[in-house]
Amino acid sequence: MNRYERLACELRSRIEEGYYQAGERLPSVRDLVEAHRVSISTVQHAYQLLESGGLIEARPRSGHFVRPRRERPPPPSIGRAMQRPVEVSQWDQVREGTCLLPNSKTFYLGRGMPDIDAPTLRPLLRALSRHARRQSLVTLNYDSLQGQRSLREQIARLALGAESHLHPDDLVITTGCHEAISIAMRAVGEPGAIIAVDSPSFYGSLQAIRSYGMKVMEIPTDPSRGISLDALELALEQWPIRAIQVTPSCNNPLGYGMPLEHRRALYALAQRFDVMIIEDDVYGDLEYAFPRQPTIKSLDTDGRVLLCGSFSKALAPGLRIGWIAPGRHFERAMHMKYVGTGSTATHAQLALADFIEEGHYDPHLRRMRAQYLRNRDAMLDAVAAHFPASTYATRPQGGFLLWLECAPELDSIALNQRLTEQKVRIAPGPMFSAVGKHRNCLRINYATFDPQVEAAVARVGAEVARMLEEAGQAPLAQLAEDAGAAEAAR
Amino acid sequence: MNRYERLACELRSRIEEGYYQAGERLPSVRDLVEAHRVSISTVQHAYQLLESGGLIEARPRSGHFVRPRRERPPPPSIGRAMQRPVEVSQWDQVREGTCLLPNSKTFYLGRGMPDIDAPTLRPLLRALSRHARRQSLVTLNYDSLQGQRSLREQIARLALGAESHLHPDDLVITTGCHEAISIAMRAVGEPGAIIAVDSPSFYGSLQAIRSYGMKVMEIPTDPSRGISLDALELALEQWPIRAIQVTPSCNNPLGYGMPLEHRRALYALAQRFDVMIIEDDVYGDLEYAFPRQPTIKSLDTDGRVLLCGSFSKALAPGLRIGWIAPGRHFERAMHMKYVGTGSTATHAQLALADFIEEGHYDPHLRRMRAQYLRNRDAMLDAVAAHFPASTYATRPQGGFLLWLECAPELDSIALNQRLTEQKVRIAPGPMFSAVGKHRNCLRINYATFDPQVEAAVARVGAEVARMLEEAGQAPLAQLAEDAGAAEAAR
Structure with a gap:
């Protein structure tokens, strides 16, 4: 600063x-x-x-x-329905967002990075160091395909917090949630299979669908409740959908927590049409409310839910430790795990198992949940302060990601290009769609919030205003003046 | 003991x-x-x-x-040709061999585990501990998709030892060689594509082909030179083969080093028929001869070779750090890497880069090469001493794996089942084939060799003899008597 x-x-x-x-x-x-x-x-x-x-x-x-205090931007409304299953065409934006070497001078406001600077993470680094110092052969050895039993026991124990009754033997440890999702996709379908997804949807899942030659059916999604059950039912009636992929807790990018009755109805729908559910719970432990909501997996009576999780968001992504509870597709999942990476790195698994067993996980979660909730409000205020009044913003119930919907004239990919010179990057909306929808939307991260972050948000907001002005929208000053009126007119 | x-x-x-x-x-x-x-x-x-x-x-x-000293068993001869591309049907044996929880009372004589007990590995554990103690945020952070630059620089430097001139930017770090092979397969072909492989061939590659819905064409392979070029040429003429997958250095399971002129001819053939080459070099640095042979990648002038490597065999498999130099398929490989695991664990990459940069890699290699060569001869003697005289054995030029071909009546899967009670496991031959060939063969590991290992080998040899006796072969005592005569009759 x-x-x-x-x-x-x-x-x-x-x-x-x-x-x-x-x-x-x-x-x-x-x-x-x-x-x-x-x-x-x-x-x-x-x-x-x-x-x-x-x-x-x-x-x-x-x-x-x-000036008089601005209201926080209102939440966006549900998107329009898609007509048919499509192939995933977006990759360039994802590649750019995830493959570029981080540049310390650039502010990556769009990334899915948690705050890894908390003192409550130190016992994890100590455990990593201890296991290396012990010079234990186990650290260097191949792990079994399924992963360390001690870690699976801890994950099964933690899952009880989401009312999932999992046995350690139900779980397969993976190289991050990425591998879990990748395994789940390939366990449920072959090339050509149709996967229904909420929209906007995590770009990693969309890319997995793309790479396996499957098709995606984007279902309109309510920014405060999740995937539209009416639209989903219609799609299930019309198309031979293989599985539904959703992120019901701390949705990425919308931040909602799907209400329990909505989860129940979604599961009932899956049963009725006999389709699988891939449940991405990677942010689940970061729900602000405590206790957190039950997973859809906790409702699963016939093994049709493949639950995917990881420590990447609640602890640290660099560990690359995730898991999958693949239900009735356990055997196929084991094969995919074998083919994909053989086994998961042993050292990090041992350190993580210690960290959780020694009771360090819950205090860390409590701290992060409080921090992220505080930051959410600060970020909403910052958006209110720095973005045009035509902006809508979600109300995340967990995690650390905010979704902004700007006026329809905004092109968030062009915005990102213009922000490059100003050393800020956001995650443009089309990354979260198979076919480049959500072009006027963007995702930003509030895992940390300090004056530097706010300055970056201010730069983005000013650029959005400039672009809308260029596109023929009212100029910034006027927009700010008319904030109240615009609000009323919505 | x-x-x-x-x-x-x-x-x-x-x-x-x-x-x-x-x-x-x-x-x-x-x-x-x-x-x-x-x-x-x-x-x-x-x-x-x-x-x-x-x-x-x-x-x-x-x-x-x-008794008079027995001769070492003679090397096996080249196998028979396969008629057409097939789907890979073997998985049960691989699953059993890789998914079971290691049982400390059982002797896993068939695994591809290096010796990780050498003092020359200690600096690696120290580097792991140091990076954790440093409490560096980098350790916990997402890495870039391509992997740590410092490690890619070291890998590019080491590759010069195999005459491969790679730039750090040509490399993508992977979660072990498993992921590298998996990426390579998917980069070159889609479901239905035909991959030609040497036979016997590493079961991990076969399983990758299986899981991606590709077909495999097993090419007869000379146990001392590698894949038959005549048979390969015939196959290339008859079938639309997409890629050739080979392990030319320290072949797994045959142990041969493909002669340089053979590598050149293979590359020329690939050029003539315009097919890709997937070169598995995971054991390459463990060639007994120094300097090691150039990779096929070192001959590559048009980017058709996808070189896959890892530190799993030369250092420690538990790290799960490998790499791929995907040549002209770089962009596709990056997409597959993103979909498969997102990024590779950061901590182990940093520690490995330090370990190599500080000069610890070469002394460790020297030690392990000498140990594995010594153990190879001891293992050949042990096989001569404990197996029926009808046994053939390879003459590995690197690595730590021996391939045994027993009398045609032997069923190595049944052998493995009978060995369970005796707390020994071998890798049965059919694991190394798409369609259950090599049933009378087995792979054993000599990374360590001590009286316990020899006792395990003795138990396997005795069981083989018993099974052949039951199958109507001459009894053990007689076989031993007739060792010389049997030799001459071959």
């Missing part, structure tokens, strides 16, 4: 704490130069930042004034 | 050192009881073990005598 960002941050805090009230005049540039011992241009830049964020306004010859 | 095995081992050493010469009488049971302070039955069991191994013989009322 440079000087003017630090100063802007300080002023923003004062405004948010009510020290400066709406309509009140802020200190003059000269006063701030003297009080903070900074240059005139630093103060001017700080005021510009706050102004572009819509928090203050400059009145000619009068100085800077606090 | 129990008492009688220990005593047998001691006596065997004395015979091998020439202390007791061929035809000489060994000490009486009573003498040994007194000298070693053991029970009569211990001595009797020790003598029975040596007898079943063909090293000594009991003469009624005269005592035990050293």
Whole structure:
């Protein structure tokens, strides 16, 4: 954070704490130069930042004034239905987002990265170090295909928190949730098979469907409840769908938690049409409410749910430790696991099993849930402050990802390109669709939230405003003025 | 090792050192009881073990005598040709061999496990511990899809030893060689594509072909030179083969090193028929001769070779770190890597890069090559001593795997079942074929060789002899007598 960002941050805090009230005049540039011992241009830049964020306004010859507080952006509504199963065509955006070497000067606001800086993670690093120091041969040896029993026992125990009664032998350890999803897809279908997905949907699952030559049927999804059961039923009646892939808890990217009765109805529908359910629970333990909601797997009486999870979001993605409870497709899943990676790295499994057994997992989760909830609200405020009033935002019930829907004229891929020069990257909406839908949407990450993150959000919001202005939308200033009216007109 | 095995081992050493010469009488049971302070039955069991191994013989009322030294078993000859591409039907044996939880009381003589007990591996454990202690965020973070640059640089440097000129950007880090092979298969072909393989062939590759719905064309293979080029050419003329998958260095399971001119001719053939080559080099650095032979990749002028490697055999399989140099299929390989596992575990990559950069890799290799060569000869002697004279054995030029071809009546799957009770497991031949060929063959591992291993080999050899006897072959004693004659008759 440079000087003017630090100063802007300080002023923003004062405004948010009510020290400066709406309509009140802020200190003059000269006063701030003297009080903070900074240059005139630093103060001017700080005021510009706050102004572009819509928090203050400059009145000619009068100085800077606090603007009335903006409402948080309203949630988006459900998308339109798709007509038929399609092949997944998007890859370039995903490749760009996941394959580029991280550049320390660029702010990756779009990534699915948790905060890995918490002190509650230290016992995990200690366990990793301890297992290496022990010079145990087990660390270096092939693991069995199914994975370390001690870790599977811990995962089965944790699953009880989501009311899933799993036996350690029901589980296969995988190289992250990616491999779990990949195994699940191949266990349920062959090339040409149709998978129904919520939309927007995690791009990793879509890419798995693409790579196995399957087709995808995108089902409209309610941003606060999940996949539309009516639309799904219609699709199940019309097409020979093999499986339904959903992320009911802390949905990525929409953040909703699917209500329990909705889960029950989804499972009943799957039974009626005899299709499988691939349940991505990778963010599940990060639900803000405690205890967390039961998984769909917990309702499973006939083994049709393949539950996929991992420690990548709740702990640390670099470990690459996930799991799958493949239900009735256990044998096929074992074959896919064998073919894909042979076995999972032993060292990280042992360290993780220790970390959980020693009781470090729950305190870490408690800390992260509280942090992510706090950050969610801060991020919603930041979006309210820095984005055009035409923006909609989700209300995540867990995890650390926010989905923004901008005015229809916005092209989020073009936005990302323009942001490159400003050293910020977002995740553009079309990544989350098989056919480039959600072009006016984007995903941002609030795992950490500090003035640097807010400055990055401000840059994105300003760029969105500029692009909409260029596209013939009302200019930023006017939009900000009309925020209340726009709200009412929706 | 129990008492009688220990005593047998001691006596065997004395015979091998020439202390007791061929035809000489060994000490009486009573003498040994007194000298070693053991029970009569211990001595009797020790003598029975040596007898079943063909090293000594009991003469009624005269005592035990050293038998003439047996010749090492001759190498097997080339197999018969296959008529057409087939689907891979074997999985049960592979599943059993790789999925069962290791049982510490059972001797896994068939596994592809290196010796991970060498002191030269300790710096690797120290590097793992150091990176965890550093509490570096990098350890816990997602890696980029392509893998750590520092490790790719080291791999590119090591590849020069096999005359491969690779740039770090040509490489993608994978979760073991398993993932590399899996990526390679899917990069070159879609369901229904035909892959030509050497035969016998690594079961992991066959299972990958199976799981992707491809077909396999098994090409007869010379146990000392590799895949038959004549047979391969015929197959290429007759079938639309997509790629040739071979393991030219330290072949698994045959152990040969494909001569350089053979590699050149294979590459020329691939060019002529415009097919890809998937080169499995996972054992390549363990060639006994130094410098090792150039890879086929080193001859590659048009990017048609997909080179797959890993540290699983040269260092430690539990790390699950491999790589692929996918040549012209780089982009497809990146997509398959993304879909399969997203990225590779960061911690082990960092530790490995340090280990190699600090100069620990070459000394470890030197040590292991010498050990494996020593063990190869000891294992050949043990097979000569304990297996029926009708047995053929390969002459591995690297690695730590021996391939035995028994009399045609032997069923190695039934053998493995009978060995379960005796707490030994071998890798039965049909695992290495798409359609259950090589039924009278088995693979055993000599990464470590000590009296316990020899006792396990003795149990396998005795069981083979028993089974052949039951199948109507000449009894064990007679076989041993006729060893010389049988040899001449081959």
